[in-house]
Amino acid sequence: MALQLKTIDTYQQTADAFVAKFAIAVQRRQDERILLDIQQGKNEFLRAYHGRYNNLLLNIPMVDDKVAYMAFFKGLRYEKLKKALLVRTPLTKDELTAAVITHIELEELKVGSDQPVD
Known part of the structure; x- marks a missing residue:
């Protein structure tokens, strides 16, 4: 977010904008x-x-996509999803959400069918 030309007239305005x-x-x-x-x-x-x-x-406003991915991945225990994310790393938060939803649906299908969840 850059300052517009001729929007600062005093040192105090500069200081306030910086702070x-x-x-x-x-x-x-x-x-x-x-x-x-x-x-x-x-x-x-x-x-x-x-x-x-x-x-x-x-x-949290304006979280960088890389930070968002790193935070989710770092705290994740679900190994199949971790491996999938390593193979195809999402570039955006939306891509991460799509990958997670796919694995959630698979997890819930396994739970509903009494298959072990990894």
Whole structure:
């Protein structure tokens, strides 16, 4: 977000613009750290983990797609999905969500049919 030409007339306006931009950047880094701490529980279904992740993600403005992917992957315990994400790494949050939904549906089919879930 760049400043428009001729929008600053005083040093105080410059300082205020800098502080505002800096404060947003600091808050964003703190929020991203919270996102990076999310972990899938030992017996937590993929749908529940993804839901918690999405709720957290929705409350953090402007999260970079790479950070969002890294946070989800880092906390993920579901090995089949981890392997699939390594083979075809999503480039956007939407691609990540699509991959996760596919695996959620597979997980739920297995649970409904009494097959073991990996």
